[in-house]
Amino acid sequence: MRRTLLALFVSASLLSACIVEAPGGASPNERRQATVTQVPALSLRSGANFEDKVELVGATVQPGRLSPGEGARVTAYFKVLKPLEEDYLIFVHVEDAEGRAERLNVDHKPAGGLYPTTQWKPGETVKDEFNIALPPGSSARALNIWMGFWEQKTDARLQLKNPDAVRNDGRSRVLLAQVPVAQP
Incomplete structure (x- = not known):
């Protein structure tokens, strides 16, 4: 039952995060939707290179x-x-901070599938949005959100160049956030 609920939430998260890539690449309008000219105030700063x-x-x-x-x-x-x-x-691993539950994978194409990384231009800032979900009945007290870049055909990750400057696991996974969980 617990695995079924977990699979259901992973599926729901992936449905909202994965949109089929636009044929032929991003149109100028899609590029405008996927990029920002100014980054808004951020609650979490990173600097991972x-x-x-x-x-x-x-x-x-x-x-x-x-x-x-x-x-x-x-x-x-x-x-x-x-x-x-x-x-x-963009691979996203959502894990119980205490390691007591299975990992949720929310891997997805960047920018809702509208703007593949081969089309990214130097100087641009790309905005990527996705959803995570916590299964009902979860006993997690906090969730760790890990992320990085993964090339599916070769199973290779973009390597982190500044591991001493950001929280990471030594395998080019950056700890984006730790989200507290309210207990009933």
Whole structure:
């Protein structure tokens, strides 16, 4: 039952995060939707540098505290430093901070699938939004949200260049946020 509920929430999260990529790449309108000219005030700052190609500027998580059965909207901002030769997925691992529950994977194409990484231009800031959900009855006291870039065909990750400057797990997964969970 617990695995079924977990799978249901993962599926719901993925449905809201994964949109089929626009054929032929991003139109000028889609590019405008996927990028920002100014990053809003962020509750979470990062500075994670992935191979001198992309910097994770930071993110917001709304709401900033969850209860079992609730979801949150995560918005991350990426500064493009150099062109990317591969279309990377953004991998997201949502884990019980105490390691007592299975990981939720919310891997997805950036910017709702509208703007693949091979089309990102240096100097742009790309906005990426996705949802996470906490299963009902969860006993987690906090959730860790880990993220990075993953190329599906080769199973390769963009490597973190500044591991001493950001919280990470040594495998190019950056700790984006720890979200507290209210207990009933």
